[in-house]
Amino acid sequence: xxxxxxxxxxxxxxxxxxxKYQKRFNxxxxxxxEGLWGVPDFILYDENxxxxxxxELKLKNWGRALTQAFKYRAFSHCSFVIIDKDFVHRAKNxxxxxxxxxxxxxxxxxxxxxKKIYEPQFTSPYSKFTLFxxxxxxxx
Amino acid sequence: MKVYxxxxxxxxxxxxxxxxxxxxxxxxxxxxxxxxxxxxxxxIDIKKESFFDPQIYLPKNPKSQLYTYPYFxxxxxxxxxxxxxxxxxxxxxxxxxxxxxxxEFEYIVIPSRYTESIPHTDYIKSISxxxxxxxxxxxxxxxxxKKVLVTLIMNESFIKNDSYRNEIxxxxxxxxxxxxxxIFDYNSDSKQIKDAIFLSNAMQFINELxxxxxxxxxxxxxxxxxxxxxxxxxxxxxxxxxxxxxxxxRRFQENEGGKPPSPRLYSSELLQWIEFRYIETLPGLFxxxxxxxxxxxxxxxxxxxxxxxxxxxxSQPHFQKKEPYMYYFEVFYKQIKDLxxxxxxxxxxxxxxxxxxxxxxxxxxxxxxxxxDNSDGSHLPHWQNAITLYLKAKGG
Numbered sequence: 443x444x445x446x447x448x449x450x451x452x453x454x455x456x457x458x459x460x461x462k463y464q465k466r467f468n469x470x471x472x473x474x475x476e477g478l479w480g481v482p483d484f485i486l487y488d489e490n491x492x493x494x495x496x497x498e499l500k501l502k503n504w505g506r507a508l509t510q511a512f513k514y515r516a517f518s519h520c521s522f523v524i525i526d527k528d529f530v531h532r533a534k535n536x537x538x539x540x541x542x543x544x545x546x547x548x549x550x551x552x553x554x555x556x557k558k559i560y561e562p563q564f565t566s567p568y569s570k571f572t573l574f575x576x577x578x579x580x581x582x
Numbered sequence: 583m584k585v586y587x588x589x590x591x592x593x594x595x596x597x598x599x600x601x602x603x604x605x606x607x608x609x610x611x612x613x614x615x616x617x618x619x620x621x622x623x624x625x626i627d628i629k630k631e632s633f634f635d636p637q638i639y640l641p642k643n644p645k646s647q648l649y650t651y652p653y654f655x656x657x658x659x660x661x662x663x664x665x666x667x668x669x670x671x672x673x674x675x676x677x678x679x680x681x682x683x684x685x686e687f688e689y690i691v692i693p694s695r696y697t698e699s700i701p702h703t704d705y706i707k708s709i710s711x712x713x714x715x716x717x718x719x720x721x722x723x724x725x726x727x728k729k730v731l732v733t734l735i736m737n738e739s740f741i742k743n744d745s746y747r748n749e750i751x752x753x754x755x756x757x758x759x760x761x762x763x764x765i766f767d768y769n770s771d772s773k774q775i776k777d778a779i780f781l782s783n784a785m786q787f788i789n790e791l792x793x794x795x796x797x798x799x800x801x802x803x804x805x806x807x808x809x810x811x812x813x814x815x816x817x818x819x820x821x822x823x824x825x826x827x828x829x830x831x832r833r834f835q836e837n838e839g840g841k842p843p844s845p846r847l848y849s850s851e852l853l854q855w856i857e858f859r860y861i862e863t864l865p866g867l868f869x870x871x872x873x874x875x876x877x878x879x880x881x882x883x884x885x886x887x888x889x890x891x892x893x894x895x896x897s898q899p900h901f902q903k904k905e906p907y908m909y910y911f912e913v914f915y916k917q918i919k920d921l922x923x924x925x926x927x928x929x930x931x932x933x934x935x936x937x938x939x940x941x942x943x944x945x946x947x948x949x950x951x952x953x954x955d956n957s958d959g960s961h962l963p964h965w966q967n968a969i970t971l972y973l974k975a976k977g978g
Contacts, residue, residue, distance in 0.1 A: 479859050512952040516859055543952045569862040 445528045445551050452499050452526065452550065453483055459554050460484065475579055478572050480513045491577060493564065494518040499550070501526045504533035511545045516569035517576040520562055522546035527557070534559060583811055585915050586632070588801055588821035590614050595822055595904050597628065599911040602880075607631035607688065609763075609801060609819060613834060617650040617681070626686050633689040635733065635763065635801070636678050638713075639696035639834050641667075648834075653677035667712040675716035683726055689799075690726075691763050692717040694733035696831050702739075702746040706753050709734075714757055729760035731799060735829070737767040741783045751790050761797025761816065764788070765829045773824065773855065773956045775806055778967035785972045788813035802829040805853055805914070809965055811921055812929050812972065820914050822907035845903070846957075847885060848910040850876040850917055853939045853965075855910075856957045858888070868949040874942065876916065881909040933969060936962050 446452040471486045482496040496514030500507040507523040514521040530549035540547045547559040567573045584606035587596035591614045641655040655662040658670045798815040804827035807818035821827045846855040851874045864871035922928045943959035
């Protein structure tokens, strides 16, 4: 039985956490940004877009989430997969995959607790065009 | 083995490519070109090396330019219904035959209806009664000397069921025809056919037709045309957009719609169309990335310019830009023409291409690039299994 009943519930809960911390850590965020490559559940960014973090939330399918999160590295400096706490053990069993592709992994539960499992390195986005699109979307 | 351009909305790209000596002819698509335009503006020299797909797949539905063709059933009788075939089939045959003869196409193609989920016996009956009998009778009266093909749509259940497949084979080879325009109708969410049994049985079907001295011209194939080549068909096809590399009946229905596809580029080394955004990752992570793409005289440099600093929208790849498709026509045609004539050597050749592609995919994984299942090599083990199953079925 999943901690969350749906990805929508998970997303709404995650949004509340971001709202709680955004002033303290001075970042902005957008939910479900379209027109890039895939639709990241959230993008966290600073004013100048010098640091952007893309986030893929999933209840359980870590493999699909990893593939999606790799795409987000096209326009972000860091990409994370966040999985329901009750199902994250499967992703943890494959942590070498996350390390190999430099994708972060964390678990998340209904109480709003985020537990970081792997923190990736920040790297330059690999698609200039998609980064350009991101700037357009976020500055509109 | 010949390669025909499967034409669509952008048939000018195919004509241009054919003008560059790429491809051995075209398969004309009346849904995409006005009848008068095809008659007056396309040269007879091109038509003599090409054939025409009459596209009476949905006889009540003259989508787009199909209504400009006098043979189309709704032009023979307004508000045409399926049961009207009995009364009108000779008129349809007469007009359709006349159109093909007047345009001097290489073959006469007998059309076929598209029927979803019907028993194979009904499919056979429908093609025989509505098309083959009236067309062949009309053809005999014309006293012309052209080869005649029948359009045969083989769906997944026809191909996978040995008994159905054999019955269709027995029936079609008993007809007074020179061959088939063979279309595999395989529906999947994936952009490649990842089904070794389907692929192997399709190859067996091609081979059995050939053993019965039928010509086999395969339409709407994607890169699995390389695999079909092992059964030695007379031709396979190259197409630009995805709906020309995978038969989809919705192409002949009114509301095709849907989300535009992502731009992709064919890699001759990976035997796959790679989503363009992935190619942007390659220069930084995979030093020998250019070796994945067979050199091209005209198009590769233009495509690679997309990777340059200029990220103005106009210079970016888009699925409607012609260069990736022109490049595919050139490279895939070359791959087909490089195949050995001897079938045993050809099998080794294609197996070797698969093995090399799988190795390159391993190198890409090692370079820390994670491809999704429409750009990765997950179709290749199915190809390898299909070859093994096909050879086993042949007793090899």
